[in-house]
Structure formats: C-alpha cells, structure tokens
Amino acid sequence: VMRQVTKRALRVPILTYHSIDRSGSLISTSPEKFREQMQFLKDADFNVIPLADLVSSLREVSPLPAKSVAITFDDGLRSVYQEAFPVLQDFGFAATVFLVAEYCGRRNDWNGQLPSIPIMDVSSWDEIQEMSRGGVEFGAHTQSHPDLAALSHENAVREVLGSKATIEDYLGREVRFFAYPCGNRSQAVDTLVRKEFAAACSTELAFVNSASDVFFLPRIDMYYFSRNQLFNRLERPSVSQYLKFRRLLRFVRARIS
Ligand SMILES: [Zn+2]
Secondary structure, rough: OOOOOOOOEEEEEEEEEEOOOOOOOOOOEOHHHHHHHHHHHHHOOOOOOHHHHHHHHHEEEEEEEEOOOEEEEEEEEHHHHHHHHHHHOOOOOOEEEEEOOOOOOOEOOOOOOOOOOOOOOOOOHHHHHHHOOOOOOEEOOOOOOOEEEEEEEOHHHHHHHHHHHHHHHHHOEEEEEEEHHHHHOHHHHHHHHHHHEEEEEEEEEOOOOOOOOOOOOEEHHHHHOOOOOHHHHHHHHHHHHHHHHHHHHHHHHHHHH
C-alpha cells in the first residue's frame, strides 16, 4: 500500500537576546520580562530545543517536535549569567551563548560599539565555565567583535579561528557554532566558517525554514518583541507579516539615518 508522506513545513524561530537588565536600552530585556517570556513558552507548549537539534534537522531533513524554538544570546554579557542562566535552569531550557573571546571578563567596549549601547560587564571565564557545566552551549562571536566584511583575510582568520580555539581551551569542548557580529561577513569569512563550524547564525530577521542556509541562519531579535502581545504572535501566521513590516522599517531607518 502506497502511503503519502507529507513533509511538514519547518518554521522555527531562533530567539536572540543580548542583555537581561532594566536599563531599557536597545539590547536589553528586563529580568521580569525574560522570565515572563520563558513562562509563556512553557505555558504555550513550545519545545525549547538545542541549536544542534535544529541544525541536524535541517541537514538530515528530519522532523522536529511541533512548536520548536531555540534560544541564543549574543556577546556573553554578565547579565546573562546573573539573570537569564538561573531562569533557564528553572525551566530546563537549552540555550547557546555567543562569546566575544578576548572580551570575556572585561566590558563590551570593543571598537565600533554603537554609542547608543550602554557599556556593560562581560561574563568572566569562571562564570562561563559554570554555565557550561549547567548545560549552556557556547559559540564563537569572534575575538573582538569587528566588522568581518571589512577585515583582511589574515585578520578574519585570526578573529574566527582564534575565538573558536580560545573558547575550546577554556571549556574543553568543541565549539560548533558561530555568529557573525552584526550579521556581517565576506566571501572569505563564509568559506572559513563553512569549513570550521557546524552552523552559523546571522542577524537576518526571519524564521528558520527547510530552505535556510545552516551557515546563515536567520533569527528573531527579541528587541522587536519587548511587549508580550508581540511575543504572543509567535504562534500566529500573522507574525511573518509583522517581520516583513519590521524589516521594511529597519531598511527605511538605515536609509535616513
Ligand atoms: Zn554581537
């Protein structure tokens, strides 16, 4: 008997957070809001999956549980250790944190940091090791958060491979994932990342679908979901329309500023 197997369309959000603090900055989600959002994921029966599961599903075209979602944090800020890590542990949720390797234990005052972003502490290696033991996965986000599209090949190699090696030295485990600072890359960086990592995240605002490039995975920056009614949209088809609108707005803003 022939059985028709229908492939369910993959549509998975990778959430991006930066800082969990009350400053109200462009990269901040308050601790209360973060806990509420994790509670929402639990109450709405989302399955928080490790990034690795999403990547293997894309590679092997194998199904994921319904309503899967992955959680990432960029820059390794200390507030993630202080505020998000305990909440993730309470809920038993997997997460991936992308580290700026040379800035661990320092502050996020790397060259090219936007003036609108507050200067904040970055987690120490002790804190990172504690989170690693607690099940958090760590990915590379370069050594010093440069614009990778503007670097010489030699410096790009140093930034990409150096950060991978540094994190592996401190954690004693393989670093499988990379995130491009501000989503910028060049052809050479792309080739390097494809050779050295299992997957990489971009800042492109969209859901992951079965056609997504595992080396340029789109994500949902939680800045756009700071209000709960927007977060609730994750469940609805209208969220795609909303993301299109945000992309347009961002594009227009980039033109006029
Ligand atoms: Zn970053």
